[in-house]
Amino acid sequence: MRFPILIRLVAGIAFAAGSAAATAQDYPNKPLRWVVPYPPGGGSDVIARTIGGQLSRQVGQPVIIENKPGAGTIIGAESVARSAPDGYTIMSGDNGTFVFNGALYKKLPYDPQKDFVPVTLIARFPLLLVANPGAGFSNAKDWLEKMKRAPGQYNYASVGAGSPHHLAMEMIKQKTGTFMVHIPYRGAGPAVQDVLAGQVPMMVLDLATAMPHIKTGKLTALAVLSGKRLPLQPDVPTLKEIGLGDEEIYAWQGVVLPEGTSREVVTRLNTELTKAIAAPEVAKKLTDFGVEPLSGSPEQMADYIKTETARWHALIKQRKLGLD
Known part of the structure; x- marks a missing residue:
């Protein structure tokens, strides 16, 4: 009696694994939604639209920029953290999104460390x-x-x-x-x-x-x-x-996906974003705008966030800063 149930269970797992692999292999096969947690027209918006246009041409799918400003990027970040981890909702965030907010607010509706998968750094101001x-x-x-x-x-x-x-x-x-x-x-x-x-x-x-x-x-x-x-x-x-020592301070941007997104999708998006940022017309437009293009592996972005978190949380605590 138990064998048919076991067979169906194994078959279901195999089907799910096969579907996930196919999704990763075919990704992307529909439009991408790129959430920018700032209003249209600002630097973050310009970066996303510049890189997103090239990304669209590379993958053959529309990249739709969706501006979701408010509450120090919290509104946009929360919406992405609650999105399906299928690779079709991406977000570019900054120091505030991934570092400062975790210390400035007593409680956040998202966890900067646990609710996102880093893809790559893309630029710094x-x-x-x-x-x-x-x-x-x-x-x-x-x-x-x-x-x-x-x-x-x-x-x-x-x-x-x-x-x-x-x-x-x-x-x-x-x-x-x-x-x-x-x-x-x-x-x-x-x-x-x-x-x-x-x-x-x-x-x-x-x-x-x-x-x-x-x-x-x-x-x-x-x-x-x-x-x-x-x-x-x-x-x-x-x-x-x-005389202020070796301090280097930037406003930087990076792209993330919701936690739970498959490694294959993260790797594919990292590859495509790296290629898009390196495109001569994209690099020139960003540089002319006053931005330094960046790229790197998901691991490098994760390590950078950890380093920045230790540095800035110490300052925020020492100076007793807060936003709630």
Whole structure:
């Protein structure tokens, strides 16, 4: 009596395994949904649409960009974490999604470590410390001296509380022993406008957003937060050059899939994304935009997230930062 049941069970397992293998082998055979947890038009959106267009051409399927902004990327991340692990819902997230939020919020509706499978890093935004030319800072060392002489008398803007731009300035404050008042905004647009208008004297800003204003003289670049000087800003010193040690701070992006996605699908998507990022027209567009293209294995992305988590969670805890 038990043998027919056992045969059906084994047959069912074999069928499921065969279906999974076929799915991985044929992947992708329908449109891909790429969730961007930010509004349209921003840097994250530009990166996804640039790479997604090339990815679509390679795999012969539409790549549909779906913007799901809100709550510091939490809304988009939660939706992807709850999606079917079939490889057809992917997401690009940043430091906040995979690192900062886990320390800034007491409770998240997703687990940055357990609910996603890393696929590859795709890009990073070089960051700069910029100021309104009328703020009275002649260079980075002059800025630092004034910050030390007048604790609490200067404000700085950020594109949002808990953003890479905000936490970069918190790291600078920790390293320099200075105190500046944080003025958070909802996005780069309003923050930059107030710095340009002189309502707030300074902020940390990504190269892509800052460059047009630096070129017109409406913003002054005081320091770059990269490990070495930027080709587009060769005269601007690094943090190390102004005495802040070996810190390198970037806003970075990576692609993930929901936990439970098969290894074969992860590998295929990694291969296709790596190829798309390396395409000359894609690399040029990203570089011209002010972004450094990246790629790598899923394991390298996972290791990078672990390293970043240890680094930034320590800072967030030390400075007693939180968003709830």
